[in-house]
Amino acid sequence: MKRHQTKQLFFSVLIFCALLFSASSLFAAPMLSIDDCIKCHALQPNEIETAGAAHKEQINCLDCHVGHRPVSPDNIPACAQCHEGTEHYALSNCMSCHNPHQPLNVVLEGELKAECLTCHVEQNAQLVANPSMHTEVSCNFCHADTHGNIPDCTACHEPHSAEMVQKDCAVCHAAHQPTVLEYPDTTQNLLCAACHDTAYDQLLATPTKHRSVGCVECHASKHKTVPQCADCHGMPHAAGIHAKFPQCGDCHNTAHDLNNLSK
Numbered sequence: 001m002k003r004h005q006t007k008q009l010f011f012s013v014l015i016f017c018a019l020l021f022s023a024s025s026l027f028a029a030p031m032l033s034i035d036d037c038i039k040c041h042a043l044q045p046n047e048i049e050t051a052g053a054a055h056k057e058q059i060n061c062l063d064c065h066v067g068h069r070p071v072s073p074d075n076i077p078a079c080a081q082c083h084e085g086t087e088h089y090a091l092s093n094c095m096s097c098h099n100p101h102q103p104l105n106v107v108l109e110g111e112l113k114a115e116c117l118t119c120h121v122e123q124n125a126q127l128v129a130n131p132s133m134h135t136e137v138s139c140n141f142c143h144a145d146t147h148g149n150i151p152d153c154t155a156c157h158e159p160h161s162a163e164m165v166q167k168d169c170a171v172c173h174a175a176h177q178p179t180v181l182e183y184p185d186t187t188q189n190l191l192c193a194a195c196h197d198t199a200y201d202q203l204l205a206t207p208t209k210h211r212s213v214g215c216v217e218c219h220a221s222k223h224k225t226v227p228q229c230a231d232c233h234g235m236p237h238a239a240g241i242h243a244k245f246p247q248c249g250d251c252h253n254t255a256h257d258l259n260n261l262s263k
C-alpha cells in the first residue's frame with residue numbers, strides 16, 4: 001500500500017464510523033436538522049409547505065420543536081411561548097381552532113361567541129342592542145365551519161314571495177339586527193307587495209297621480225311609517241272646507257285610490 005492509499009482508507013473508515021455513530025445516536029442526541037424531519041414525518045412538513053403562513057415564512061420546525069424524543073420527551077411548544085398580550089391569546093385551547101402547521105385554516109366547532117368577540121365587537125353590539133332570535137344563537141350557527149363564511153338568509157328562511165331572491169333581503173334587513181326594518185328610497189313596490197297585495201293592487205289600479213308615487217316615498221325609511229297628507233300637500237282647500245271636514249279621507253278615501261278621482 002502506498003502512503004496516500006493508507007491515508008484514504010483511514011479517512012474512509014473514519015467517515016463510515018462517523019455515519020454509523022450519527023445514525024445510531026439519532027434518538028440519543030438532539031442533532032436533528034430541519035431537513036431530517038421529512039425523512040420520518042411526511043404530514044407536517046407538507047402542511048407547513050402548503051399552508052404554513054407565518055409559521056413557514058418566519059419560523060421553522062426547530063423554533064417550535066426543541067429536541068426530540070426520547071431525549072426530550074415533550075417537544076411540543078405552548079402557543080404562549082410566542083403569542084401573548086392580547087385578549088385573543090388569553091383564550092384556552094388554541095388547538096381547537098388552529099392547527100399549528102396550517103395556522104390560518106381555522107376550523108370552527110362547537111358553539112362559539114366569546115371567542116369571536118376577541119376580535120369582532122361591533123356585530124355583537126348590534127345583536128345585543130336589538131334583541132331578536134339571532135341574538136340567541138352562536139356566531140358559528142350562521143358563520144359555520146371555516147372562518148369568514150357568510151350564509152345566505154335563504155339557506156334558513158323562505159323569501160316572502162316567489163319574486164323575491166336572496167339579494168333583496170338586505171334591502172330591508174341586516175343580519176345582526178333583523179327586526180330593525182329600514183329600507184332605502186330606491187325600494188321597489190313589488191317587494192312591499194309580497195305582504196301588502198291589496199295596497200299594491202289598489203295603487204296599480206288607480207288612475208290618479210299617486211299611481212306613480214313609490215310606496216317608500218310616502219312610507220319612508222322605516223317600516224310602518226304612515227305620512228300625513230299635509231306633509232306633502234299642506235292644506236290645499238279653503239279653510240272653511242278643512243274645518244268642516246277635518247279628514248282628507250272624508251272626500252278622498254285612501255291615499256291608495258283617492259276615490260279614483262279623475263280630473
Ligand code: HEC
Nearest residue numbers: 026032033034036037039040041061062065068073074075
Ligand atoms: C428517524 C425518524 C425521525 C426523524 C428524522 C424525526 N422524527 Fe420526529 N418522531 C419520530 C418518531 C418515531 C416519533 C414518535 C411517533 C409516535 O410515537 O407517534 C416522533 C415524534 C415526533 C413528535 C411528537 C412528539 C410527541 O411528544 O408526541 C414531534 C413534534 C416530532 N417528532 C418532531 C420532529 C421534528 C421537528 C423533526 C426534525 C427536526 C423530527 N421529528 C425528525 C421519528 C423521527
Ligand code: HEC
Nearest residue numbers: 037041044045048055059060061064065076077095100101
Ligand atoms: C408554530 C410552532 C410549530 C411549528 C413551526 C411546527 N410545529 Fe409541529 N407541532 C406544533 C404543535 C403545537 C404540535 C402539537 C399539535 C397537537 O397536539 O395537535 C405539533 C405536533 C407535531 C407533530 C406530532 C403530530 C401528532 O399528531 O402528534 C409532529 C410530528 C410535528 N409537529 C412535526 C413538525 C415538523 C416536521 C415541522 C416543520 C416542518 C413542524 N412540526 C413545525 C407546533 C409547531
Ligand code: HEC
Nearest residue numbers: 053054055058063064077078079081082094098100103104
Ligand atoms: C416559536 C414561536 C411560535 C410559536 C410557539 C407559535 N407561533 Fe404562531 N406565529 C409565530 C410568529 C413569529 C408569527 C408571525 C408574527 C405574528 O403574527 O405574531 C406567528 C403567526 C401566527 C398566526 C398568524 C399566521 C399568519 O400568517 O398571519 C397564527 C394563527 C398563529 N401564529 C397561531 C399559533 C398557534 C395557535 C400556536 C400554538 C399552537 C402558535 N402560533 C405557536 C411564532 C410562533
Ligand code: HEC
Nearest residue numbers: 079083088089090091092093094096097104106112115147
Ligand atoms: C374559536 C376559535 C379560535 C380559538 C380558540 C383561537 N383562535 Fe386564534 N384565530 C381564530 C380566528 C378565526 C382568527 C382569524 C384568522 C384570520 O384572520 O383569517 C385567529 C387568528 C389568530 C392569530 C393571527 C391574528 C392575530 O390576531 O394575531 C394568532 C396569532 C392566533 N389566532 C393565535 C391564537 C392563540 C395563541 C390561541 C390560544 C390562546 C388562539 N388563537 C385561539 C380563531 C381562534
Ligand code: HEC
Nearest residue numbers: 088108112115116117118119120139140143147148149150
Ligand atoms: C384573531 C381575530 C379574529 C377572530 C378571533 C375572529 N375573526 Fe373573523 N375576521 C378577522 C379579520 C382580521 C377579518 C377580515 C377583516 C375584515 O374583513 O373585517 C375577519 C372577517 C370575518 C368575517 C367577514 C368575512 C367577509 O368576507 O367579509 C366574518 C363573517 C367573520 N370574520 C366571522 C368570525 C366569527 C364567526 C368568528 C368566531 C368563530 C371570528 N370571525 C373570529 C379576525 C378575527
Ligand code: HEC
Nearest residue numbers: 132133134141142151152153155156169173174175178179
Ligand atoms: C343559519 C340559519 C339562519 C340564517 C342564515 C339566517 N337566519 Fe334568520 N333566523 C334563524 C332562526 C333559527 C330564527 C328563529 C326561528 C325563526 O323565526 O325561524 C331566525 C329568525 C329571524 C327573524 C325573526 C327574528 C325575531 O326575533 O322575530 C328574522 C327577521 C330573520 N331571521 C331574518 C333573517 C335574515 C334577513 C337573514 C339574512 C341576513 C337571516 N335571517 C339569516 C336562522 C337563520
Ligand code: HEC
Nearest residue numbers: 113116120123124134137138139141142150151174175176
Ligand atoms: C343569523 C345568522 C348570523 C348570526 C347569528 C351572526 N351573523 Fe354575522 N353575518 C351574517 C350575515 C348574513 C352577514 C352578511 C351581512 C349582512 O347580511 O348583514 C354577516 C356579516 C358578518 C361579518 C362581516 C362584516 C359585517 O358586519 O357585515 C362579521 C365580521 C360577522 N358577521 C361576525 C359575526 C359575529 C362575531 C357574530 C356573533 C356575535 C355573528 N356574526 C352572528 C349572519 C349572522
Ligand code: HEC
Nearest residue numbers: 153154157158159164165166168169171172181191192223
Ligand atoms: C321590502 C322589505 C323586506 C324585504 C325585501 C324582506 N323582508 Fe323579511 N320582513 C319584512 C318585514 C316588514 C317583516 C316583519 C313582518 C311582521 O312584522 O310580521 C319581515 C319579517 C321577516 C322574518 C320574520 C317573520 C317571518 O316571516 O318568519 C323573516 C324570517 C324574514 N323577514 C326573512 C326575510 C328574507 C329571508 C328575505 C329575503 C329573501 C326578506 N325577509 C326580505 C320586510 C322585508
Ligand code: HEC
Nearest residue numbers: 160183187191192193194195196215216219223224225226
Ligand atoms: C314580510 C311581510 C311584510 C313586508 C315585506 C312589508 N310589510 Fe308592511 N306590514 C306587515 C305587517 C305584518 C304589518 C302589520 C299589519 C297590521 O298591523 O295589521 C305591516 C304594516 C304596514 C303598514 C301599516 C302601519 C300602520 O300603523 O298601520 C305600512 C304603512 C306598511 N306596512 C308599509 C310597508 C311598506 C311600504 C313595505 C315595503 C317597503 C312593507 N310594508 C313591507 C308586513 C310586511
Ligand code: HEC
Nearest residue numbers: 208209210213217218227228229231232248252254255258
Ligand atoms: C309623499 C308625498 C305625498 C303624500 C304623503 C300624499 N301625496 Fe297626494 N300627491 C303626491 C304627489 C307627488 C302627487 C302628484 C302631484 C303632481 O303630479 O302634480 C299627488 C297628487 C295628489 C292628488 C291629485 C291626484 C291627481 O291625479 O290629480 C290628490 C287628490 C292627492 N294627492 C291627495 C292626497 C291625499 C288625500 C293624501 C293623504 C291621504 C295624499 N295625497 C298624500 C304626493 C303625496
Ligand code: HEC
Nearest residue numbers: 229230233234235236237241242245247248250251252263
Ligand atoms: C270636502 C271634500 C274634500 C276634502 C275634505 C279634501 N278634499 Fe282635496 N279635493 C277635493 C276635490 C273635490 C278635489 C278636486 C278639485 C278639482 O279637481 O279642482 C280635490 C283636490 C285635491 C288635490 C288636487 C289639487 C290640484 O290642484 O290638483 C289635492 C292635492 C287635495 N285635494 C288634497 C287634499 C288634502 C291634503 C286634504 C286634507 C287636508 C283634502 N284634499 C281634503 C275634495 C276634498
Ligand code: HEC
Nearest residue numbers: 189192196199200203210213214215218226227254255256
Ligand atoms: C301617496 C302616498 C302613498 C303611497 C304612494 C302609498 N301609500 Fe300606503 N298609505 C298612505 C297613507 C296616507 C296611509 C294611511 C291611510 C290613508 O289615509 O290612506 C297609507 C296606509 C297604508 C297601509 C295601512 C293601511 C292599509 O291600507 O292596509 C299599508 C299597509 C300601506 N299603506 C302600504 C302601502 C304600499 C305597500 C304601498 C305601495 C304599493 C303604498 N302604501 C303606497 C300613503 C301612501
